Amino acid sequence: MRIVSGMRPTGKLHLGHYLGVLKNWVELQKENDCRFFVADWHALSTSYEEKLNLKKLGYDLVKDWIAAGIDPQHSTLFVQSAVKEHAELYVLLNMITPLGWLERNPTYKDQLEQMRHKEIHTAGFLTYPVLQTADIILYNAEGVPIGEDQRPHLEIAREIVRRFHHLFGCEIFTEPKEMLTPTARLLGLDGRKMSKSYNNAIYLSDTTEEVWQKLRTAKTDPQRVRRNDPGDPDVCLVFDYHKALSDDATVQKIDADCRAGAIGCIDCKKICAASIERLLKPMRERRAQLDERKVESIIEEGNDKARTEAAEMMQRVNGAVFEISCHT
CATH class of the missing domain: 1.10.240.10 (Tyrosyl-Transfer RNA Synthetase)
Incomplete structure (x- = not known):
């Protein structure tokens, strides 16, 4: 099965990340065609004011992935912003996505409430599910490993795919199926949510x-x-x-x-x-076996592979949108 998933580079990974995401990724890569990406554009949707060094954080993230057991020989590891087709498809999907779908998204409402200390009433945060959709369907993902809270996002993705096919008369994309991840919810050492901001986490490093x-x-x-x-x-x-x-x-x-x-x-x-x-x-x-040059090489190889696949998909998408022709 073709599987796509990403993670935002906002800091060091802790035990909660391993149990909630990475442990599942390690198992999935054994029998599936996996693409795991550094979601640096997504990081900007909530952390645009924090002046994060996203390139360094992205490299550190990939180090943690490999240290946790993600094998670059079996999985494609790449950086979202290095594949500009993500942004190109995101723009096109924004043109056809009804505003009401995004405003009614329960995850959007919940996060606005949870992050009242941040100014996230932005177009980027509202349209987060549209970029997520582009990330997934650009590679014709059949399965997407998610937690329960991400189910509304994936349903929006399927709705966008159906709307695109209806409007342009071409069935280009695969409708992604959710792969609910059973997670052991691990609180921080003080009983609150495990988070670097609370200084209550045990990190993988x-x-x-x-x-x-x-x-x-x-x-x-x-x-x-x-x-x-x-x-x-x-x-x-x-x-x-x-x-x-x-x-x-x-x-x-x-x-x-x-x-x-x-x-x-x-x-x-x-x-x-x-x-x-x-x-x-x-x-x-x-992790001790990974130097910056090796990590950079792994990422560049993954970026090149992702760019090739994404370019082929966008050729078909642009043909449907601008030439009213299907390239199957």
Whole structure:
């Protein structure tokens, strides 16, 4: 299956990104034709005032992808803004997309509410789903891995495809199907959403010592005062990390020992730190093998492949729009 997905380069990736996105990407690439792109234009839709070094952040993002197990030999990795056909198709799709579709998008309304501290009443933010549609259909993606909150965006994408085909009489694009990603929702170490702005995240690039220094401060059962007090793992943040990152036998033992008061919180955190270390150590080793020149070469190779495919698609699109002819 042809699969397309992207990620915005807004900072270092953390465990939440791995569990929510990258772990799934690593599995998908094994049996599918995958294209993963650095969504730097999308980053500007909400972070245009932050003067981010998007080129450096994009390279760092690709490093994290490869460190996490994304294989450039099996997946095409490229930068959105390096393939100008994304913008070309975005302009054309904007010409035919009804404003009401975008204004009624529940994700748009939710994010306006959640990001009231930012000035995001912009055309770019409103038309985010149109650019997302261009990103997907430019490569005839059959499947798009998304979370539940992205379902409205993908439905808009399908509606835009149908409208284009109806208006221009050419069935050029594939209607993308959603691939809902089962995610383990992992909160930050302070119980809030995991975010760099809250300084509560464990990053994929953290050292062993950094992981432990962060984890030792994590919230546990507030009712547990002494080491031998029975605890309730269901209200313990560290146990959520165990469920996401430790093996089943360890999870069951921690659950039983905590309820019996047979393990203290520090010992529980040390076991959790070991589970995190098993995940991050191979990532550090792969990252250490990547220098800037190698990453640049991987990205340029992916950009070239994406440009070739995108140019072929835009030739067909422009034929339908400007010549009223189908190139099948």
